[in-house]
Amino acid sequence: MTLTGMPLLLLAVCIAVAAPVGTYVLWNRLRGPRPVRAAARFGLIGLCQATVLLLAGLLINNHFGLYASWNDLLGRDGGGAVALHQATRPLTDLNKGGPGGTTSQGQLPLGGSGQGAHAPRTGGSQQSVLPVPSGPKQSFVPGGHGTRVASFRGPLSGVGGTGGDVYVWLPPQYNDPAYANTRFPVVMLFPGTPGTAGAWFSVLGGGDELGNALARQQATPFVLVAVNVNQHGVNVNCSDIPGGTRMATYIAQDVRTMIEANFRVSTQRTGWGLMGFSDGGLCAGKLLLQYPQYFRSAVQMAGDSAPDSSQVVRAGQDFVDQNTTLWLLTHRHPGPDQPVSLLAAVSDQDPDSLPVAFQLQAAAPDIVSVSxxxxxxxxxxxxxxxxxxMYAWLSQHLDRATPSS
Known part of the structure; x- marks a missing residue:
């Protein structure tokens, strides 16, 4: 009996109806001392509540597609064969040399679990002189899961300053003397909605997974920067709302320049990437296309098709379109002077995001790859x-961090 099948749902409906009927029939027929009868009646009430919760859980799961199977529910799924549908554009701007450049255009296969280790592409984001970029200085406090956390209010956008606005995770190489003059590539991370930036390191284990990939030599050292895109619990789909919240400016300009001024990171567009899941995946995809002067590559995991925030929708259909990845790929295709790469990761068991990924690739096969x-x-x-x-793919589409000595 499958988790999302009709037989299980019908069985749950029958049990949810039978439980209160049975409780009514048995209530005054229970035998034994008073404490025993009381305990039995409490048990019947609990059984009724449990059957209702079971039915509600199944309905919610079937509606939102949260778990596709029993293995998925138990955390034993999420793998399966990976088919990588590659984009057709060569990595032209990653072979220009100079500070932050790379030395190879070749793409390695995705290096996921069970697929073997792939050696990182050579090259680097090192610079012989490390001037301090202009930008706001910011204090950070220790956070959980090896992160540093800041309450940061953007000087251009006015967004932030509420606590837990920006989480930063530094790779082990950051404090290695051999990398003392190396600027590290950055991957900005976005949660879904509802969601918090900290979930990237607690629930998803973003730092732990990258640490494991580094140990297996399947990724380059990134500085991970998770941004709270749901300020005060309000979702604006990472957009600059006319006359309202300027979340896109906060991410692309305020947070980026603040990170450059406070950490030893790349100041080149080829050293900055984006990644998000669900609604955060939409953020990553659309921001890449809206700001190709700042970002080189992005990954959207099960990304949403279009913004659905009430504030975005109220701004009109033209504004919705301009913040939709598919529309941007079709109408604002980045030119060869600022080439970008987008990876859409999807599952065949996620019917909402699956067609989105292939629609994106059909619109821009030179930009979009599908995992x-x-x-x-x-x-x-x-x-x-x-x-x-995802880390392996980003390692092939962003500048690499290499020792400077």
């Missing part, structure tokens, strides 16, 4: 299992 997984629904356990592959 198609056989199993896994729309949940964080699945997306965490994809992270080794």
């Amino acid at each position: 198609e997984h056989a199993r896994g629904a729309h949940n964080t356990a699945v997306w965490r299992s994809w992270l080794p592959e």
